[in-house]
Amino acid sequence: MDSARITRYISDLWDAEIVPQLVQYIRIPNKSPMFDRDWAAHGYMDAAVQLMETWARSKLSQLTGATLEVVRLEGRTPLIYIEVPGQGDDTVVLYGHLDKQPEMTGWSEGLGPWTPVQKGDKLYGRGGADDGYAIFGSLAALLALREQGVPHARCVILIEACEESGSYDLPYYVDHLAPRIGNPSLVVCLDSGCGNYDQLWLTTSLRGMTGGELTVQVLEEGVHSGDASGVVPSSFRILRELLSRLEDPETGRIKPNELYADIPQQRIEQAKSAAGVLGKAIYQKFPFVEGMQPVTEDLTELVLNRTWRPQLAVTGVDGLPPLESAGNVLRPKTSVKLSLRVPPTLDGAKAGEFVKQLLEQDPPYGAKVSFKLEKDGSGWNAPPLSPWLEQAVAEASRQYFGAPAAYMGEGGSIPFMGMLGAKFPQAQFLITGVLGPHSNAHGPNEFLHIPTGKKVSMVVAEVIARHFQPHSR
Numbered sequence: 001m002d003s004a005r006i007t008r009y010i011s012d013l014w015d016a017e018i019v020p021q022l023v024q025y026i027r028i029p030n031k032s033p034m035f036d037r038d039w040a041a042h043g044y045m046d047a048a049v050q051l052m053e054t055w056a057r058s059k060l061s062q063l064t065g066a067t068l069e070v071v072r073l074e075g076r077t078p079l080i081y082i083e084v085p086g087q088g089d090d091t092v093v094l095y096g097h098l099d100k101q102p103e104m105t106g107w108s109e110g111l112g113p114w115t116p117v118q119k120g121d122k123l124y125g126r127g128g129a130d131d132g133y134a135i136f137g138s139l140a141a142l143l144a145l146r147e148q149g150v151p152h153a154r155c156v157i158l159i160e161a162c163e164e165s166g167s168y169d170l171p172y173y174v175d176h177l178a179p180r181i182g183n184p185s186l187v188v189c190l191d192s193g194c195g196n197y198d199q200l201w202l203t204t205s206l207r208g209m210t211g212g213e214l215t216v217q218v219l220e221e222g223v224h225s226g227d228a229s230g231v232v233p234s235s236f237r238i239l240r241e242l243l244s245r246l247e248d249p250e251t252g253r254i255k256p257n258e259l260y261a262d263i264p265q266q267r268i269e270q271a272k273s274a275a276g277v278l279g280k281a282i283y284q285k286f287p288f289v290e291g292m293q294p295v296t297e298d299l300t301e302l303v304l305n306r307t308w309r310p311q312l313a314v315t316g317v318d319g320l321p322p323l324e325s326a327g328n329v330l331r332p333k334t335s336v337k338l339s340l341r342v343p344p345t346l347d348g349a350k351a352g353e354f355v356k357q358l359l360e361q362d363p364p365y366g367a368k369v370s371f372k373l374e375k376d377g378s379g380w381n382a383p384p385l386s387p388w389l390e391q392a393v394a395e396a397s398r399q400y401f402g403a404p405a406a407y408m409g410e411g412g413s414i415p416f417m418g419m420l421g422a423k424f425p426q427a428q429f430l431i432t433g434v435l436g437p438h439s440n441a442h443g444p445n446e447f448l449h450i451p452t453g454k455k456v457s458m459v460v461a462e463v464i465a466r467h468f469q470p471h472s473r
């Protein structure tokens with residue numbers, strides 16, 4: 001294989017077609033169903049599917065025998081299914097998603113979620129990096145191999161539209177398509193993160209996630225706070241007390257042992273070396289206000305906190321008026337949305353049930369407390385790396401990044417990886433991505449680091465080529 005030609009081909013394709021496609025894609029506000037309950041009526045999801053479908057179809061003739069189908073199961077988000085025939089009996093699955101996180105506030109002047117802006121190497125806007133580029137990067141890799149006649153296994157590309165809502169539609173598609181997908185020996189996922197933009201980062205684990213809406217109601221309607229305070233317990237205070245069952249308010253440590261898992265020794269070693277490579281960048285990548293400190297200065301502990309320990313975020317609130325219209329009222333209820341990350345090897349559904357019981361049992365003062373579970377994805381811990389993949393990853397990183405590969409767990413969740421890991425215990429995983437320092441997926445000022453998008457596409461080409469070489473496995 002001519003690596004220089006792979007580099008040239010993929011880089012040119014990104015500049016000529018993929019970046020312009022992503023610019024169009026960023027304009028579409030196709031929020032994941034959890035953030036746009038009327039997504040079907042709004043039609044944005046269909047617009048995003050159509051954009052990707054049109055581009056992918058225009059490339060199929062260069063991938064002899066390839067087929068594309070937009071699969072639509074009744075009442076569910078659509079899924080783009082592409083099959084590229086190959087040689088031998090093996091199958092490679094390449095995964096990505098096209099639904100997006102909601103807008104979020106705090107975008108800088110001139111930037112916005114649905115406003116694509118290119119500044120130097122960065123393409124700003126929602127969903128370019130998370131994870132719109134995946135279908136383009138995956139196809140670019142396969143096109144680059146075909147262009148110089150490098151053989152590869154049969155490849156199946158799956159692009160779902162429900163990931164940011166916990167992939168609740170995906171199991172139905174996986175069941176529906178199981179006979180066509182086959183039994184993959186390699187899974188490629190481009191929806192993950194990187195510790196920096198200087199080398200290839202392989203994701204070794206992903207946290208699971210559970211969460212939902214916690215509501216505390218104390219009154220049928222709001223009343224004068226001067227009249228009621230001291231008599232009627234505040235829903236905010238009760239909520240605070242309930243949250244303290246879950247999280248230590250002083251340290252942020254999650255209290256129940258049921259929400260922890262044993263951390264494998266190898267992962268502790270890898271956390272130490274990742275901490276060594278990244279140094280203080282582990283926390284300096286966050287836009288701290290002046291004077292603000294991280295949870296601890298121990299860098300290895302920070303890596304383990306964000307990859308192997310349960311942690312809570314309160315991501316939304318209801319029942320509280322905005323400040324300008326807040327009168328002296330003892331409000332009837334307070335609701336918050338909880339997002340609880342759980343360790344990679346913990347059962348997400350069981351963790352969710354445990355949290356529900358923990359929060360709902362023995363409500364203080366007999367308040368009406370409900371926890372509506374919304375997400376229950378289990379995490380994922382990589383199986384031991386096959387020697388061929390370890391070598392392919394090492395050489396691809398040196399070839400295209402000019403630096404050795406690095407290994408780290410990610411704090412985020414990709415529910416599909418847990419599902420696949422359980423379904424195909426024999427499969428090897430190449431999980432990587434472009435979500436590096438300041439790329440800020442889910443927050444304001446999300447950007448795609450274009451050179452990293454290109455390099456990751458090249459790495460995928462290299463790894464798929466090596467996967468096919470029987471002597472290398």
Ligand SMILES: [Zn+2]
Nearest residue numbers: 130131163191
């Ligand atoms: Zn994503």
